[in-house]
Amino acid sequence: xxxxxxxxxxxxxxxxxxxxxxxxxxxxxxxxxxxxxxxxxxxxxxxxxxxxxxxxxxxxxxxxxxxxxxxxxxxxxxxxxxxxxxxxxxxxxxxxxxxxxxxxxxxxxxxxxxxxxxxxxxxxxxxxxxxxxxxxxxxxxxxxxxxxxxxxxxxxxxxxxxxxxxxxxxxxxxxxxxxxxxxxxxxxxxxxxxxxxxxxxxxxxxxxxxxxxxxxxxxxxxxxxxxxxxxxxxxxxxxxxxxxxxxxxxxxxxxxxxxxxxxxxxxxxxxxxxxxxxxxxxxxxxxxxxxxxxxxxxxxxxxxxxxxxxxxxxxxxxxxxxxxxxxxxxxxxxxxxxxxxxxxxxxxxxxxxxxxxxxxxxxxxxxxxxxxxxxxxxxxxxxxxxxxxxxxxxxxxxxxxxxxxxxxxxxxxxxxxxxxxxxxxxxxxx
Numbered sequence: 001x002x003x004x005x006x007x008x009x010x011x012x013x014x015x016x017x018x019x020x021x022x023x024x025x026x027x028x029x030x031x032x033x034x035x036x037x038x039x040x041x042x043x044x045x046x047x048x049x050x051x052x053x054x055x056x057x058x059x060x061x062x063x064x065x066x067x068x069x070x071x072x073x074x075x076x077x078x079x080x081x082x083x084x085x086x087x088x089x090x091x092x093x094x095x096x097x098x099x100x101x102x103x104x105x106x107x108x109x110x111x112x113x114x115x116x117x118x119x120x121x122x123x124x125x126x127x128x129x130x131x132x133x134x135x136x137x138x139x140x141x142x143x144x145x146x147x148x149x150x151x152x153x154x155x156x157x158x159x160x161x162x163x164x165x166x167x168x169x170x171x172x173x174x175x176x177x178x179x180x181x182x183x184x185x186x187x188x189x190x191x192x193x194x195x196x197x198x199x200x201x202x203x204x205x206x207x208x209x210x211x212x213x214x215x216x217x218x219x220x221x222x223x224x225x226x227x228x229x230x231x232x233x234x235x236x237x238x239x240x241x242x243x244x245x246x247x248x249x250x251x252x253x254x255x256x257x258x259x260x261x262x263x264x265x266x267x268x269x270x271x272x273x274x275x276x277x278x279x280x281x282x283x284x285x286x287x288x289x290x291x292x293x294x295x296x297x298x299x300x301x302x303x304x305x306x307x308x309x310x311x312x313x314x315x316x317x318x319x320x321x322x323x324x325x326x327x328x329x330x331x332x333x334x335x336x337x338x339x340x341x342x343x344x345x346x347x348x349x350x351x352x353x354x355x356x357x358x359x360x361x362x363x364x365x366x367x368x369x370x371x372x373x374x375x376x377x378x379x380x381x382x383x384x385x386x387x388x389x390x391x392x393x394x395x396x397x398x399x400x401x402x403x404x405x406x407x408x409x410x411x412x413x414x415x416x417x418x419x420x421x422x423x424x425x426x427x428x429x430x
Contacts, residue, residue, distance in 0.1 A: 032153075032210070033206055033210050034149060034206075034207055034210035034211070035149055035153070035157075035160075036206070037203045037204075037206035037207040037210065038101075038142065038145055038146060038149060038161060038203075038207055039160065039161055039163075039164035040164065040199065040203040041101060041102075041105060041142060041164075041200065041203050041204070041207065042142055042146075042161045042162065042164035042165040042168065043164040043165060043167050043168030043171075044105060044109075044168060044196050044199050044200055044203070045105060045108070045135070045138050045139065045142065045165055045168065046164070046165035046166060046167065046168030046169035046170075046172065046284075047168035047169065047171055047172040047192065047195075047196065048108055048109060048112050048168075048172065048192055048193070048196050049135065049169065049172070049258070050168070050169040050170070050171075050172030050173040050176065050258075050280075050284065051112060051172045051175075051176055051188065051189060051192035052112060052115065052131070052189065053172075053173065053176075053258050053259060053261075053262070053280065054172070054173050054176030054177060054180065054262060054277050054280065055115075055116065055176065055185040055188060055189060056070075056259060056262065056263070057262055057263060057266065057273065057276075058116075058184075058185040059115050059116060059118070059124065059185060060263075062116075062118070062119060062185070063118060063119060063120055063121050063123070063124050065121050065124070066384065067380045067381075067383045067384045067388070068380055068381055068383075068384045069121045070121075070380055071376065071377045071378075071379070071380020071381055071383075072121065072125065072377070072380075073121050073124045073125040073128055074128065074259060074376045074377050074380065075125075075374075075377045076124075076125035076126070076128040076129045076132065077128040077129070077131055077132035077135070078132060078370065078374050078377060079129060079132065080128065080129035080130060080131065080132025080133040080135075080136065081132035081133065081135055081136025081137075081139075081369055081370070082132075082136065082366065082369075082370050083133070084132070084133040084136045084137045084140075085136045085137070085140050085362065085365065085366040085369065085370075086362065086366060087137075088100060088104065088136070088137040088140045088141055088362075089140055089144070089359070089361070089362030089363075089365075089366070091141075092140070092141055092144045092362070096212070097141045097142075097144035097145040097148065098141075098145050098207050098208055098212070099208060100137070100141040101138060101141035101142050101145055101204075101207070102200060102204035102207065102208065103137075104134055104137035104138035104140075104141050105134070105138045105142075105196070105200045105204075106134075106197065106200055107130070107133065107134035107137065107138075108131070108134030108135050108137075108138050108196065109134075109193045109194075109196030109197045109200060110134070110193060110197070111127065111130045111131040111133075111134050111193075112131070112189050112192055112193040112196065113186070113189040113190040113192075113193045114127035114130065114131065115127055115128065115131070115185075115189065116184070116185040116186040116188075116189045116190075117186060135369075136369055139365060139369050140361070140362060140365045140366065140369070142161070143349050143353075143361055143365050144353075144361045144362070144365075145207075146158060146161045146349075146350075147349070147350060147353030147354070147361050150350060150353075151354070155295065156295055156298045156299065156303070156350070157295050158294075158346040158347065158349065158350035159291045159292075159293075159294025159295055159298070159342070159343050159346045159347070160291065160292070160294070160295060161346065162291050162294075162342075162343075162345065162346040163288055163291030163292045163294065166284055166287040166288035166291050166342070167288045169284040169287075169288075170281055170284035170285050170288050172192070173277060173280045173281040173284050174277075174281045176188060176277060177274055177277025177278055177280075177281060180273050180274060180277055181273070181274070236355050236356060237356070239351075239352075239355045239356075240352045240355050240356035240359075240360040240363055240364060241363070242405055242408055243348045243349070243351050243352035243355065243360075243364050243405075244348070244352060244363050244364035244366075244367035244368065245367065245401075245405055246307070246344065246348040246402050246405040246406065247344075247345050247348040247349055247352070247364050247365070247367055247368030247371065248367040248368055248370065248371035249371065249398040249399065249401045249402035249405070250311075250341055250344040250345045250348065250368065250371070250398075250399070250402045251345060251368040251369060251370075251371035251372035251375070252371040252372065252374070252375035252378075252394075252395065252398045253314060253318065253337065253341055253375065253395040253398050253399050253402075254341055254345070254372050254375075255371065255372035255374070255375035255376050256375040256376055256378075256379045256392065256394075256395050257280075257283060257318075257334065257337060257338075257395065258280075258372075258376075259375075259376035259379070260376060260379050260380075260383075260388065260391075260392065261276070261279055261280045261283060261334060262276040262277065262279070262280055263276075263388065264321075264322070264330070264388050264389070264392060265279045265327065265330060265331075267388065268387075268388055268389055269324075269325065269326070269327050269330050270327075271327045275327060278331070279327075279330070279331045279334055280334075282331050282334060282335050282338075283334040283335060283337060283338040284338065285335075285338070286334075286335040286336070286337075286338030286339045286342070287338035287339070287341060287342045288338075288342075289338075289339070289342075290310075290338065290339045290340075290341075290342025290343060291342045291343060291346065294306070294342065294343040294346065294347070297343065298343070298347065303347050303351070303406075304406040304407070306343050306347065307343070307344050307347055307348070307402070307403065307406040308403050308404075308406060308407065309340075309403075310339075310340045310341065310342065310343055310344050310403065311340065311344060311399045311400060311401075311402045311403020311404070312340070312399075312400070312403050313336055313339060313340030314336070314337050314339075314340025314341045314344075314395075314396075314399035314402075314403075315340070315395075315396040315397075315399040315400045315403070316336060316340075316396075317333045317334065317335070317336025317337040317338075317339070317340055318333065318336075318337050318392065318393065318395040318396040318399060319333070319393060319396050320332065320333030320336065321333025321334045321336075321337060321392070322389045322390070322392035322393050322395075322396075323389055323393070337395070337399075340399060341399065344402050345368060348364060348368070349361065349364050349365060349368065352364035371398075375395075375398075378391075378394070379391045379392065379394070382394065
């Protein structure tokens, strides 16, 4: 699909204008102020989530929870996020994704310290409802803003935003590991929340003052002047659903690894608390590295091939991480999981956004982050039934499914795609 025709599809439906007949000019610099600010916001989101993850063992001991009880508490986080996501999608359409992003991340920063002050599973579940509302809302709004910026820049840079998230997760896990024996969970999470508020305020001002990116509208059938017919509306809805399922399978693995890596390394592989934190940091570092390379890989190999190879690598790595008896081998497996999962989620969200507009982003994000938040709950119940190592092998199954779904989407687009096509060579500018 010619790039000019692709950009034409980003115009608002039903409001033709001279601007809709020509592509939005790409900015002179691939790293505009808005892109930098949004990347920082992604990083804050990852930092805050990782700050919580590395303190899960402390909070579990504090509330005296079993695996299944902890899974139920984490389910409350899932409920808070899933209930909030559709509402946030509508708020983004009405008020714009950028102010909703700033507001949601502020809520998350305020909620992060709360789990450390609970002393029962019931209380932990209650505060995780609020945590989930902030986390889910922030991620839907951020991805909507990111998809609009990708359209404005006309480069497949979606992985770079998620690289910011992963970098924040790496910093949060690394700092949490260093402070694990020096600061209590209450002080560590309170400090993380204050830092999140400060950085959100600074980056939010820059993002809100930057020129707004054009909101993407879903591609419509008919009226296409490029090569080949455009998929019909029904096919577009199916594409969005398939991309959402890809995101769900990927995020199931991300959520499971985030919430159970430290417990698996300490309880099953008998690593110390500091080593377990290093294990999660190694996973986060691998994912960050993979996402920083995501744009380059998408241009060189094509998006479908990147997703296929990534899912296969993540599946193999998870089997090693779950079943290896040695600490070094298990951490090495988590590194492979991080590299494999790195670009699956951002590419799925980006393609759903171009195929379905803001509604596509909202649906795929809801499915994706629902998978991230439901995954730990499933793992918790399976861990009590068959053991945590075997429970974690379900991540390998989900990764394999995520690898195969892009092949189905390719079949429904006749070998092409309504997005930045995997075979196209876009300007390589960051």
